[in-house]
Amino acid sequence: MMSPALRVGLLGCGTVGSAVLRLLGEQREDITRRAGFQVDVTRVAVRDPHRDRGIALDPSVITDDPNVVVKDPDVDVVCEMIGGVEPARSLILVALDAGKPVVTANKELLATMGRDLFHRAESSGVDLAFEAAVGGAIPLVRPLKESLAGDRVRRLMGIVNGTTNFILTRMSQDGLSFDEALESARSLGYAEADPSADVDGHDAAAKCAILASIAFNSRVVASDVYREGIGSVNQTDIAYAAGLGYVIKPLAIAELEDQDVAARVHPAMIPADHPLAAVNGAFNAVFVESDHAGELMFFGQGAGGDPTATAVVGDVIRVGRNLVLGGRAVGCTCYLGRRIRPMDDMEGAYYVLLDVRDRPGVLAQVAGVFGRNDVSIKSVWQEGTGEEAQLVLITHRAREGALQTTVRELAELSPVSGVRSVLRVEGSE
Ligand SMILES: NC(=O)c1ccc[n+]([C@@H]2O[C@H](COP(=O)([O-])OP(=O)(O)OC[C@H]3O[C@@H](n4cnc5c(N)ncnc54)[C@H](OP(=O)(O)O)[C@@H]3O)[C@@H](O)[C@H]2O)c1
Numbered sequence: 001m002m003s004p005a006l007r008v009g010l011l012g013c014g015t016v017g018s019a020v021l022r023l024l025g026e027q028r029e030d031i032t033r034r035a036g037f038q039v040d041v042t043r044v045a046v047r048d049p050h051r052d053r054g055i056a057l058d059p060s061v062i063t064d065d066p067n068v069v070v071k072d073p074d075v076d077v078v079c080e081m082i083g084g085v086e087p088a089r090s091l092i093l094v095a096l097d098a099g100k101p102v103v104t105a106n107k108e109l110l111a112t113m114g115r116d117l118f119h120r121a122e123s124s125g126v127d128l129a130f131e132a133a134v135g136g137a138i139p140l141v142r143p144l145k146e147s148l149a150g151d152r153v154r155r156l157m158g159i160v161n162g163t164t165n166f167i168l169t170r171m172s173q174d175g176l177s178f179d180e181a182l183e184s185a186r187s188l189g190y191a192e193a194d195p196s197a198d199v200d201g202h203d204a205a206a207k208c209a210i211l212a213s214i215a216f217n218s219r220v221v222a223s224d225v226y227r228e229g230i231g232s233v234n235q236t237d238i239a240y241a242a243g244l245g246y247v248i249k250p251l252a253i254a255e256l257e258d259q260d261v262a263a264r265v266h267p268a269m270i271p272a273d274h275p276l277a278a279v280n281g282a283f284n285a286v287f288v289e290s291d292h293a294g295e296l297m298f299f300g301q302g303a304g305g306d307p308t309a310t311a312v313v314g315d316v317i318r319v320g321r322n323l324v325l326g327g328r329a330v331g332c333t334c335y336l337g338r339r340i341r342p343m344d345d346m347e348g349a350y351y352v353l354l355d356v357r358d359r360p361g362v363l364a365q366v367a368g369v370f371g372r373n374d375v376s377i378k379s380v381w382q383e384g385t386g387e388e389a390q391l392v393l394i395t396h397r398a399r400e401g402a403l404q405t406t407v408r409e410l411a412e413l414s415p416v417s418g419v420r421s422v423l424r425v426e427g428s429e
Contacts, residue, residue, distance in 0.1 A: 019305030137307030158286030344401030
């Protein structure tokens with residue numbers, strides 16, 4: 001039986017968990033009136049119970065044993081904000097098996113073990129809500145799962161990692177090098193001491209997998225997502241992109257190609273007038289293309305304690321209402337088993353920057369390599385002369401595999417002293 005108040009157990013009280021506690025405190029009255037019940041945090045598990053968290057918290061609710069929280073009969077809903085795979089996974093399973101709905105912000109866990117978790121939620125007949133796992137404050141999961149349930153999404157293209165968007169924005173707008181921009185992100189708290197999860201695309205790949213699973217009703221895990229980091233983007237690429245009317249953005253793209261799912265994260269050039277080109281700094285946005293709704297864009301703060309807490313609290317209220325009134329939110333919607341299209345079979349346009357020795361016939365030789373591999377050149381021009389010339393090429397849509405063969409052959413060509421950059425061009429064809 002539910003008590004008059006919804007009793008919430010928090011697993012973790014770090015950046016997100018402490019913001020959830022603050023928000024529940026600050027908005028207490030409004031939440032009670034909107035939800036129809038009071039929300040009380042009755043248990044909080046942390047690693048170090050003695051750490052000062054800057055929030056008033058009754059010491060008797062704090063424990064360093066998260067199992068106490070999930071098993072406590074005075075906890076109706078469990079909020080998992082520990083992060084990582086274990087012990088988060090085991091704790092969520094214990095809660096679900098005990099018939100307690102779970103709210104989680106854990107993209108890493110969902111993008112690797114989502115199938116098991118949803119299966120357990122299904123068999124226990126309780127909600128597993130995860131709006132905060134992708135896009136922080138931006139409502140994405142519910143719009144895709146519920147608002148667009150009658151539509152058919154064809155493609156998602158988004159900026160789902162604020163750290164890399166911040167770095168590329170500073171490189172583009174302020175002329176910083178990659179290292180300088182990363183340092184600036186660190187000093188503002190946007191980047192971790194070890195930034196690899198962001199810079200190498202792991203965080204974006206997990207979010208891309210979750211969004212693709214929801215959009216295309218088929219399980220996509222993080223390792224299905226092709227991944228390239230932003231570490232190789234440099235000022236030369238940014239300048240050429242600007243000259244061509246493009247900006248370079250850290251993109252996550254999930255699309256249906258002949259009923260297969262294709263999912264990838266990598267930096268790419270997009271037209272300067274594309275809606276995503278205006279998404280700067282640490283902001284996130286996801287651009288959705290669907291058959292009936294057409295084009296939609298979701299924009300906002302994709303991380304940070306306070307923004308993310310709003311998504312967590314929204315989920316707590318929703319699963320709480322389901323507990324009180326009966327019923328459940330839409331559960332797992334991965335009812336298809338779509339093939340994951342290998343990256344080599346994907347199609348796109350490319351920007352290729354070559355260092356060449358400016359000699360008669362070089363352009364013909366370079367064009368010959370593209371032609372032999374069935375990659376059609378849309379535009380080409382040369383910068384500089386002599387031994388240090390550069391050729392900038394933009395292709396029409398081509399198969400990734402064909403483009404990669406082209407690049408390998410170009411690197412072997414005698415007048416080509418180096419393939420300096422290859423970037424995908426999105427959003428224009
Ligand atoms: N931060 C963001 O902007 C953001 C945005 C969207 C989603 N998320 C997701 O939200 C989750 C939490 O992120 P966060 O940034 O809040 O992490 P965090 O600041 O590192 O907080 C983690 C919390 O979990 C506690 N904890 C860790 N291991 C524990 C264990 N074995 N038993 C009990 N408590 C344990 C820690 O305790 P101590 O405090 O004692 O160390 C801390 O309170 C992650 O899944 C993350 O991906 C974060």
